[in-house]
Amino acid sequence: MSIHTKTAIESIKRSPFQAISAIFVLTLTFFVATTVAILVYASNQSLNYFETRPQIISFLKNDASQETITALQGKLSQDARIKDVKYVPKEEALEIYKKATEDNPLLSELVSPSIFPASLEFSVVDLDLAENVIEEVKKEAIVDEVGFTANIGGEKSLGDVVERLKNVSSYIRIGGIVFVAALALTSFLVLLVIVSMRMTTRKGEIEILSLIGATPAFVRSPIVIEGLIYAITGVMLGWSLSLILWLYVSAPILGYFGQIPVLPREPLSFFMLFLIILGIELAVGLVIALTGSLLAVKRSLKK
Amino acid sequence: MIQFENVTKSFGSIKALDNVSFEVEDGEFVFLTGPSGAGKTSILKLILRDMVADSGKVLFDKNDLAELSIKDVPKLRQQMGIVFQDFKVLSERTVSENVEVALAVSEVPEDEWNARVSHVLKLVGLDKRAKLFPAQLSGGELQRVSLARALVVNPKIILADEPTGNLDWKTAEGIMELLEKINKEGKTIIMATHHEGIIRHGKHRVIKVEDGKIIKN
Numbered sequence: 001m002s003i004h005t006k007t008a009i010e011s012i013k014r015s016p017f018q019a020i021s022a023i024f025v026l027t028l029t030f031f032v033a034t035t036v037a038i039l040v041y042a043s044n045q046s047l048n049y050f051e052t053r054p055q056i057i058s059f060l061k062n063d064a065s066q067e068t069i070t071a072l073q074g075k076l077s078q079d080a081r082i083k084d085v086k087y088v089p090k091e092e093a094l095e096i097y098k099k100a101t102e103d104n105p106l107l108s109e110l111v112s113p114s115i116f117p118a119s120l121e122f123s124v125v126d127l128d129l130a131e132n133v134i135e136e137v138k139k140e141a142i143v144d145e146v147g148f149t150a151n152i153g154g155e156k157s158l159g160d161v162v163e164r165l166k167n168v169s170s171y172i173r174i175g176g177i178v179f180v181a182a183l184a185l186t187s188f189l190v191l192l193v194i195v196s197m198r199m200t201t202r203k204g205e206i207e208i209l210s211l212i213g214a215t216p217a218f219v220r221s222p223i224v225i226e227g228l229i230y231a232i233t234g235v236m237l238g239w240s241l242s243l244i245l246w247l248y249v250s251a252p253i254l255g256y257f258g259q260i261p262v263l264p265r266e267p268l269s270f271f272m273l274f275l276i277i278l279g280i281e282l283a284v285g286l287v288i289a290l291t292g293s294l295l296a297v298k299r300s301l302k303k
Numbered sequence: 304m305i306q307f308e309n310v311t312k313s314f315g316s317i318k319a320l321d322n323v324s325f326e327v328e329d330g331e332f333v334f335l336t337g338p339s340g341a342g343k344t345s346i347l348k349l350i351l352r353d354m355v356a357d358s359g360k361v362l363f364d365k366n367d368l369a370e371l372s373i374k375d376v377p378k379l380r381q382q383m384g385i386v387f388q389d390f391k392v393l394s395e396r397t398v399s400e401n402v403e404v405a406l407a408v409s410e411v412p413e414d415e416w417n418a419r420v421s422h423v424l425k426l427v428g429l430d431k432r433a434k435l436f437p438a439q440l441s442g443g444e445l446q447r448v449s450l451a452r453a454l455v456v457n458p459k460i461i462l463a464d465e466p467t468g469n470l471d472w473k474t475a476e477g478i479m480e481l482l483e484k485i486n487k488e489g490k491t492i493i494m495a496t497h498h499e500g501i502i503r504h505g506k507h508r509v510i511k512v513e514d515g516k517i518i519k520n
Contacts, residue, residue: 003407010395208391211351212452213380214408 007222008229011198018194019230025190026234029183030281034242036176037277042262043169049260050165055124056134057147059117064142069118072140076122081129085122093119117144184288191230191292195223199300220297227293231285239278304329304460304491305350310359312345319345321515327493332486334502335495337512343495347462351383352376381409384453388465390445392437399424399433402451409456423455427481443474450481461485463494467501475501
């Protein structure tokens with residue numbers, strides 16, 4: 001162990017409450033940062049899900065012939081604004097209904113395939129085009145009605161659904177960033193104060209070191225190492241606590257959201273996501289520690 | 304090794320040094336003496352480049368210290384060993400750690416530390432006290448720690464500012480014996496003191512300073 005690391009550890013041992021304060025604030029910051037990062041990821045995932053799944057269903061009239069249906073399917077497939085066109089016959093529609101009502105078999109027994117219309121389902125490449133496409137498809141002779149699949153709060157149009165999701169997503173992102181930035185600033189200031197206090201208590205030692213030929217880098221190394229120890233410990237604790245929290249709640253969350261992949265289902269992808277966040281947080285933590293401690297050292301040495 | 308050429312240094316209206324000139328050769332033992340406030344510490348601080356002369360030149364190995372950049376000051380100080388009246392040992396470190404700090408500062412490889420620290424602690428008679436903290440040592444022992452720290456880096460010169468000032472006569476004599484021994488090994492020593500007994504006992508060159516002027520050399 002280098003003499004600087006030894007000095008830094010001794011310094012932490014000598015003033016444990018200062019060390020605990022710094023680590024506590026940094027832990028809190030990185031716990032919230034990890035949690036917010038996962039929330040932002042989940043909101044992006046759900047937005048992405050709704051943006052990419054088949055969004056528009058055109059229910060066909062009962063008397064539509066197979067030829068006219070195939071013709072319309074071909075026409076829609078050739079439209080550059082439309083993608084993933086799929087024909088759902090009455091039988092398949094019934095199967096989907098049965099699957100959706102399998103908890104209550106009586107409901108499926110009461111219906112026959114004839115009451116479910118065949119449909120053409122498709123997505124649009126850009127949701128802004130959805131309204132126009134819907135209006136055009138409505139005018140087709142064999143189309144009875146056109147609807148959209150996502151309807152989460154009584155919205156009247158697909159645009160409203162996506163707009164609502166985008167709003168929720170951006171509120172989480174902006175709110176999260178502001179909150180995390182405020183906490184990061186607090187961590188930075190706490191580090192600044194603690195390092196300044198360290199410099200004051202080490203004033204005599206710094207004077208002696210300087211007289212026996214210590215370079216400024218030699219004087220500041222233990223202080224910077226101390227800051228780095230706080231940052232790395234804070235990041236690891238905050239991240240670990242958040243990981244434990246998400247491991248605990250991920251199963252009920254995934255169950256609640258069903259098909260919407262708000263969190264990675266595969267354990268490997270789940271941990272990869274957390275490892276990426278850890279990497280970013282370590283980089284941010286190191287920047288906070290380095291700038292905070294170097295700034296405090298520079299100010300103290302100037303005095 | 305050290306040359307002062309018409310050096311003047313003032314603090315406001317007070318002239319700490321007034322047109323001071325002298326030379327110290329390699330291997331010399333020189334006493335700087337005079338009453339408190341005469342300018343002895345100012346001379347040592349100028350050699351250490353802790354301050355710069357207002358006029359005149361201070362040369363160390365023929366290099367003008369005023370021209371030395373701040374960045375190069377640590378390198379200059381690493382060639383010197385300093386012993387202070389108030390010992391200036393690091394209270395949170397053991398005796399051996401206090402000595403090791405000087406080696407770390409001078410970037411001596413760590414694998415040489417043990418041998419050098421043991422050798423120098425034996426030389427000053429503190430080999431049995433290596434693991435003790437300064438609070439557990441007497442004044443004389445603390446001064447020996449300070450001396451060991453100065454010697455361990457094998458400096459070209461030792462600057463001692465009243466090293467016996469806080470010690471009783473017997474302990475002071477012990478420190479002086481050590482300094483004599485080190486001088487006999489070829490080290491240059493400049494020692495500021497106003498202790499007449501020490502000066503008489505030492506029988507070395509004396510530079511007497513009074514009111515910032517050299518009155519006897």
